[in-house]
Amino acid sequence: MKPDVLDRLKKALVELDLVNLDRLVNESLSLGVDTMKTLDVLRSGMEEIGQRFENQEYFVSELVMAGELMKKTLNVLKPHLKAEDRGLGKIVLGTIIGDLHDIGKEIIKSLLISSGFEVYDLGIDVPPEKFVEKAKETEAEIIGVSALLSTSIAKTADIVKALKDAGIRDDVKVIVGGAAARPWMVEKYGVDAAVYDAIKGLEIIKRWQRRNIH
Amino acid sequence: MNWRERFLTLLEHEEPDRIPFDVWCSPAFLVKLRNQLGEEKLVNFSRDLWLGIRGAGPTVPEEFARKCVVHEPFVHYGTGIRVDQDTIEDEWGIRRRLTATRTESRVVYSPLKDADAESLDNYLFSDPNAPGRLRMTKDEVEKFKEEGYWVVGGFGIDTFWCQAWYLRGFKQLTIDLYANPEFVEKLMGKLLGYYEGIGKHLVELGVDQVNMADDVATQTEMIVSPRLWRKYIKPCYQKLTNILRPKVKYIKYHSDGDIRLIIPDLIEMDVNILNPIQPDCIDPAELKSLYGDRLTLWGGLSVQDTLPHGTVNDVEKEVKRTIESCAPGGGFVLGTSNNVTQDTPIENFLAMYEAAEKYGRYPIR
Numbered sequence: 001m002k003p004d005v006l007d008r009l010k011k012a013l014v015e016l017d018l019v020n021l022d023r024l025v026n027e028s029l030s031l032g033v034d035t036m037k038t039l040d041v042l043r044s045g046m047e048e049i050g051q052r053f054e055n056q057e058y059f060v061s062e063l064v065m066a067g068e069l070m071k072k073t074l075n076v077l078k079p080h081l082k083a084e085d086r087g088l089g090k091i092v093l094g095t096i097i098g099d100l101h102d103i104g105k106e107i108i109k110s111l112l113i114s115s116g117f118e119v120y121d122l123g124i125d126v127p128p129e130k131f132v133e134k135a136k137e138t139e140a141e142i143i144g145v146s147a148l149l150s151t152s153i154a155k156t157a158d159i160v161k162a163l164k165d166a167g168i169r170d171d172v173k174v175i176v177g178g179a180a181a182r183p184w185m186v187e188k189y190g191v192d193a194a195v196y197d198a199i200k201g202l203e204i205i206k207r208w209q210r211r212n213i214h
Numbered sequence: 215m216n217w218r219e220r221f222l223t224l225l226e227h228e229e230p231d232r233i234p235f236d237v238w239c240s241p242a243f244l245v246k247l248r249n250q251l252g253e254e255k256l257v258n259f260s261r262d263l264w265l266g267i268r269g270a271g272p273t274v275p276e277e278f279a280r281k282c283v284v285h286e287p288f289v290h291y292g293t294g295i296r297v298d299q300d301t302i303e304d305e306w307g308i309r310r311r312l313t314a315t316r317t318e319s320r321v322v323y324s325p326l327k328d329a330d331a332e333s334l335d336n337y338l339f340s341d342p343n344a345p346g347r348l349r350m351t352k353d354e355v356e357k358f359k360e361e362g363y364w365v366v367g368g369f370g371i372d373t374f375w376c377q378a379w380y381l382r383g384f385k386q387l388t389i390d391l392y393a394n395p396e397f398v399e400k401l402m403g404k405l406l407g408y409y410e411g412i413g414k415h416l417v418e419l420g421v422d423q424v425n426m427a428d429d430v431a432t433q434t435e436m437i438v439s440p441r442l443w444r445k446y447i448k449p450c451y452q453k454l455t456n457i458l459r460p461k462v463k464y465i466k467y468h469s470d471g472d473i474r475l476i477i478p479d480l481i482e483m484d485v486n487i488l489n490p491i492q493p494d495c496i497d498p499a500e501l502k503s504l505y506g507d508r509l510t511l512w513g514g515l516s517v518q519d520t521l522p523h524g525t526v527n528d529v530e531k532e533v534k535r536t537i538e539s540c541a542p543g544g545g546f547v548l549g550t551s552n553n554v555t556q557d558t559p560i561e562n563f564l565a566m567y568e569a570a571e572k573y574g575r576y577p578i579r
Contacts, residue, residue, distance in 0.1 A: 016392055056475075059439040060432060064388040100313065100320040103384055104432075124320070125313070150522050151242075151557045179433045179494075181517065197434045 005031060006041040013045040013073075014052075016065050017097040025076050034079040039116075046070060046114045050199045060107065062200070067110025074113070087118045089209050090140035092131055094122035098152035104178050105146035109200040112144075115202065128158035135163075135172050142205060145176040145191075153180040157189035173208055216362030217266025221422070224544040225464050225487070225510050233263040233541055233574040234551030235567075236512065241287075241317045242556035243563075250560050251480045259567065268358040270421050271368040272412050275344030288311060289319045291371070299307055308380045324383040331397045339404050342411025348419070367421035367462070368414050368415050373428040373454075374447050375438055381504055391442050398446050406450045413457045423464040423487070426451070431471030433495040440475045450477055455484040466512065470552065472496055481508050491553040493532070494518045499539035502546075511540050513549040515566065521550070521558045526565040533569035541578045548574060 005028045028038050048073040049066045052058040058066075070176045091112060095105050102124050112119050120138050122130055131143050143163075147153040163169040175193040176185060185194040192208075195201045215223070215231045223230040237259070239247070248256060251475065261267065274283060274293055284294030287310060294302040301322065303309045309323035326337060341347075359366050371377055378401055381385040390398050415425055430437050430447075438447065455465055466487035467480050472495040480488070488505075490513030491498050498514045514536040515521070520528050533548070540546040548570055554563060573579075 018393055053435070056435060059390050059435050060390055060437040061442060064385060065392050068385070068389055098313070100318055102320075103437075106385065128295050149555065150518050151555050154557075182519070197432070 005033060008181055009038065009132065010041050010045040012046050012076050013042055013066065014071060016062060016069065018198040019070065021069055021073065025073050029076075029080060033092055034151070036082075039074075039081075042070065042073060043115060046111070047145045050111070050202065053199050056172060060103075063107055064110070067107065067114060070114035071110060073200035088116040088206075089142065090118045090120065090138050090196065091142040091144055091205065092120045092134045092138065092140045093144040093146070095146045096132060096152045096155050097125055097127045098155065099147050099149045100124050100137065100176075101148040102146070104148065104198065106144065108144065108177060108201055111202045112205070117205070127133065128162050131159050132162040132166055132168075136166065141172060142208065143172055143174045144205070145174065147176060147178045147180045153178075154186070156185070156191055160190040173205075175201060175204060178181065216360050217364050218359065218422075220266070221364040224546065225423075227507065227510070227543055227545040229542075229544045229576045231576060233537065233570070233576075234266065234547045235574065236547055236571045237261075237264070237566075238553045239551050240555055243554045243558060244496045246556060248564065249559060255546045268363040269368065269408050270348075270350045270355060270365055270416065270419055272342070272347050272370040272415070273349055273396050274305050274346075275341070276346030277344065279346065286316060286319075288368040289316065291319070306377075306381060308336075310352055310422040321380050321383075324379075324381055324386075326381045326401070327383045327386060329397075331384075331400050334397070334400050334404065340408055340511075342408050342415065347412075350419065352419055355421060359420075359422075364423065365390075365419075365421045366423045366425055366466075367416035367419065368427070369409055370423040373391070373409060373426050374402055374445075374450050375428050375430050377405055378402065388438075391438070391446070395446075402446055402450050402542045406453060409450075409454050410457055411572070413454055417458060417461045421462060423466060424458050424462050425466045425489075426485075427469065429468075429470045430476075431469055431473045433471050433492065435472065436475055439470075440479075443476060444479065448476075448483060449569050452483045458554040459484050464510075475499075477501075477505060477509075481505065486510060487512050489513050489547065492516070492518075493520075493536070493549040494551070498536055502540045506543065506545055510545040510547065513551045514540060515548070515550045517550050517552045517554055517558070521566065522555055524562065526561050530563040530569040530572075533566060537570075538578060540574070541574075 005024060009024040009028060012024055048214060049058060053063055093109055095102055109119050109121055120134055122134060135143055145156050160174055163172055174191040176191050177195045181194040181196055183194055193204045220230040255355040277354050283293060291304055291310060294304040297303050298308055300312045301309055307325035308321060310319040311322045312319045334513050355365050425437050458465060464487060466489055467485040487510040491511050493514055493516045498511060501511055515532060520532045
């Protein structure tokens with residue numbers, strides 16, 4: 001194994017170097033590098049990209065591009081993954097009813113996929129009960145609600161209520177994210193977290209996952 | 215002082231008699247306001263009492279207007295051909311779908327989604343000189359000026375970044391920034407051709423001020439990295455403002471979100487009015503102290519926190535605080551930083567106007 005390839009691979013991802021990233025993924029495969037190791041290196045690259053975003057060295061455009069590169073790379077690596085290399089967890093995602101904005105949702109979605117989550121994207125303008133139905137159907141542990149408009153975000157309280165009514169509130173965490181999200185919503189709407197930006201949202205979701213959620 | 219004198223004074227960074235007040239309302243909030251107050255009381259919020267502006271800008275040309283064009287008055291970009299009950303196609307071929315309430319829409323089809331640099335030449339970009347593009351005449355502009363109004367021109371649509379992504383798709387254009395620079399440069403060049411044409415008309419009309427709008431930031435960071443913004447977008451703006459200046463002395467730039475990283479660039483390209491100063495992510499007082507001598511700040515009131523979620527007292531305090539920090543020395547128009555939303559209590563809305571009346575007169579106490 002040549003660790004050097006993985007170093008260069010990570011550098012190519014972090015610097016959004018399209019040409020070299022493609023080449024180095026194929027090189028790592030032909031050298032027989034363990035796919036899970038390659039994936040771990042790429043994920044640590046995504047973490048570095050998140051760090052750069054927090055430090056205002058990277059911006060939304062870099063996050064979107066990194067997400068796209070990671071998605072493409074995952075598709076190349078997927079056939080080489082062993083069955084037991086399961087994902088980190090399942091998450092149902094959607095923009096709340098009355099809100100059609102989806103740029104923020106797309107960003108968190110690609111970050112989640114890149115981090116190894118299985119994402120069920122319900123799209124935009126999603127009624128509260130749909131989030132809960134999908135969570136039940138997929139046994140997802142997390143519901144992620146995206147919202148830009150302050151008028152719509154209050155509807156997340158209905159998701160929490162529907163989870164309670166279905167008797168699965170303790171099994172599913174709810175995080176609301178987007179420009180309209182405010183910390184006081186945790187108490188008022190009964191959600192588990194409310195965050196402004198995707199990187200912070202991802203941190204919280206990963207933390208939940210590390211603690212095995214509950 | 216009439217409105218012209220007032221604007222000329224404040225835009226030259228001197229103190230007029232009072233501060234103009236620019237309030238944007240969502241259609242749903244307006245319905246709520248009308249229902250609760252009744253038609254008679256709405257007169258108190260007439261823009262002529264608070265802002266004194268007349269607008270001049272492009273519209274759809276005659277030929278497009280003949281194609282059974284519909285207008286959804288409550289929707290941003292609501293003029294176009296109806297594709298189906300909920301979908302409208304605008305003059306550029308961009309399709310937007312409306313919500314059930316018909317107050318919001320989103321892009322669902324981008325005509326350049328599959329284009330490449332070469333095939334861009336086959337796409338028919340809108341013609342700034344098409345018959346009927348500008349319905350207002352120079353004489354009408356003159357008349358408004360004689361009546362004491364401040365005349366503001368605009369482009370009718372968002373400028374470079376937003377219009378480019380509506381045409382191309384957000385994700386694809388973002389990828390293009392890194393993977394297909396040739397395409398981005400060519401697309402921006404084509405758009406510049408349109409905006410330059412409209413800009414020349416605005417200059418000929420003799421407007422007092424030109425507004426450019428382009429949302430390039432979220433509330434925590436820039437959408438387009440400043441490096442790429444400077445590479446692809448700033449040079450286009452510079453060319454556009456070169457056409458507008460020196461005939462049009464006052465140029466306003468609008469972007470939602472936190473655009474602090476590019477404010478020095480905006481000043482460099484002759485922007486001298488900044489809107490909407492979203493206090494949820496930018497401190498108006500900080501901008502005043504950093505750029506108050508070069509920029510007129512226009513906006514400053516929170517429609518996300520204080521108006522919908524604050525108390526009447528909070529609203530009054532915010533209006534007072536914003537005026538106290540931004541109004542001294544002129545260079546300030548008070549305003550909401552976006553549309554007042556449906557969940558805003560009427561008493562907060564009224565408190566905002568009362569506070570604007572109470573504190574919005576010079577000298578600022």
